[in-house]
Amino acid sequence: MTETSVKFENVSVDFTQDKQTIHAVSNVSFDIPAGQIFGIAGYSGAGKSTLVRTINLLQQPTSGKISVLGHHFFAKDDHGESIIGTSELRKERRKIGMIFQHYNLLNQKTVLENVAFALKHSGLKDKEVQTKAKQLLSDVGLADYAKHYPEQLSGGQQQRVAIARALANDPEILISDEATSALDPENTNQILDLLQELNQKRGLTVILITHEMDAIKRICDQVVIMDQGKVIEKGSLIDVFVESTNPVARKIVGNDFDALSILQSMKIDTQKRNLVKLVYFSQEISQPIIVDLYAKYQVSASIVYADIEKFKGQPVGIMIVDLNGTDDNVQAALEYLKNLDVQVTELRGVTQ
Numbered sequence: 001m002t003e004t005s006v007k008f009e010n011v012s013v014d015f016t017q018d019k020q021t022i023h024a025v026s027n028v029s030f031d032i033p034a035g036q037i038f039g040i041a042g043y044s045g046a047g048k049s050t051l052v053r054t055i056n057l058l059q060q061p062t063s064g065k066i067s068v069l070g071h072h073f074f075a076k077d078d079h080g081e082s083i084i085g086t087s088e089l090r091k092e093r094r095k096i097g098m099i100f101q102h103y104n105l106l107n108q109k110t111v112l113e114n115v116a117f118a119l120k121h122s123g124l125k126d127k128e129v130q131t132k133a134k135q136l137l138s139d140v141g142l143a144d145y146a147k148h149y150p151e152q153l154s155g156g157q158q159q160r161v162a163i164a165r166a167l168a169n170d171p172e173i174l175i176s177d178e179a180t181s182a183l184d185p186e187n188t189n190q191i192l193d194l195l196q197e198l199n200q201k202r203g204l205t206v207i208l209i210t211h212e213m214d215a216i217k218r219i220c221d222q223v224v225i226m227d228q229g230k231v232i233e234k235g236s237l238i239d240v241f242v243e244s245t246n247p248v249a250r251k252i253v254g255n256d257f258d259a260l261s262i263l264q265s266m267k268i269d270t271q272k273r274n275l276v277k278l279v280y281f282s283q284e285i286s287q288p289i290i291v292d293l294y295a296k297y298q299v300s301a302s303i304v305y306a307d308i309e310k311f312k313g314q315p316v317g318i319m320i321v322d323l324n325g326t327d328d329n330v331q332a333a334l335e336y337l338k339n340l341d342v343q344v345t346e347l348r349g350v351t352q
């Protein structure tokens with residue numbers, strides 16, 4: 001398996017409408033590592049769907065370069081254009097499954113027939129098709145629903161059928177474009193957990209396009225935030241949700257972890273106080289930190305703000321503390337915290 005599943009290099013997509021040019025995607029470059037759950041988030045109209053449609057060339061870029069699973073798919077610059085051949089593209093597209101907000105199931109066919117339909121060109125014999133389709137339904141938790149018709153199923157169950165169908169050709173990449181947007185919170189979480197299970201069991205790369213930040217926080221390893229066609233933030237969940245200082249990205253991901261917004265809302269004067277933000281990755285660590293700082297360095301730490309959030313099931317804590325002690329002791333205490341793998345950001349003067 002290649003290490004990078006999708007590589008975008010300076011990808012742009014323009015549309016012309018009523019003689020106006022819409023820059024739906026502008027000069028986007030990033031890699032999606034194989035085997036990850038990779039989120040692409042942003043407001044409606046940010047360019048997310050257009051960008052992911054370039055992966056399997058359902059949408060041809062205006063310029064830029066795209067490689068998928070180590071294969072060159074498309075390149076266009078001032079010197080010319082090169083595009084993967086039609087038959088090779090057809091073959092490669094089988095490695096890319098897609099699910100959408102709309103399930104697009106055939107209502108006159110049973111659930112099993114819907115999945116079997118996707119195996120029509122697989123070269124398998126009828127019996128093998130039936131066996132594989134049944135296995136796929138079992139993989140998505142619908143073993144008992146083979147003979148049902150789509151309309152007899154809930155939205156969440158129908159999306160499971162769509163997932164089974166998308167997995168029919170054993171893809172290496174599954175693109176989920178707002179697949180949970182029409183579902184209630186419980187069904188949303190069940191579908192997200194299924195995507196995570198498929199990622200873990202099959203090594204499937206999942207590309208999750210969504211405007212729902214809770215979905216990203218629940219299962220993604222990395223995320224890019226798009227706004228007006230551009231990537232404005234990218235990195236791990238901690239990089240984006242906790243450490244980002246990009247004002248638009250902050251608005252999109254929320255302010256729960258943003259020290260600046262927290263301090264502004266509390267009207268705290270950061271000029272006069274020795275405030276630091278501590279981000280740590282274990283629930284148990286907060287109490288010992290405070291006690292240790294005093295015991296080891298005679299630095300008292302009053303808690304201004306504390307919160308714990310789960311990122312991909314792992315609790316992450318954020319505290320803003322006001323440190324009091326001699327300058328040397330405060331510096332020694334900060335070094336001690338950094339050695340404990342606590343991310344330390346000094347906040348003196350962040351609010352003016």
Ligand SMILES: Nc1ncnc2c1ncn2[C@@H]1O[C@H](COP(=O)(O)OP(=O)(O)OP(=O)(O)O)[C@@H](O)[C@H]1O
Binds near residue numbers: 016023044045046
């Ligand atoms: N075929 C098209 N012709 C003209 N404009 C388009 C076309 N497809 C998309 N756009 C425009 O490109 C921009 C990006 O749209 P896109 O659907 O990629 O955004 P998005 O982030 O996926 O949002 P949403 O979740 O609402 O679909 C929007 O301004 C949209 O109106």
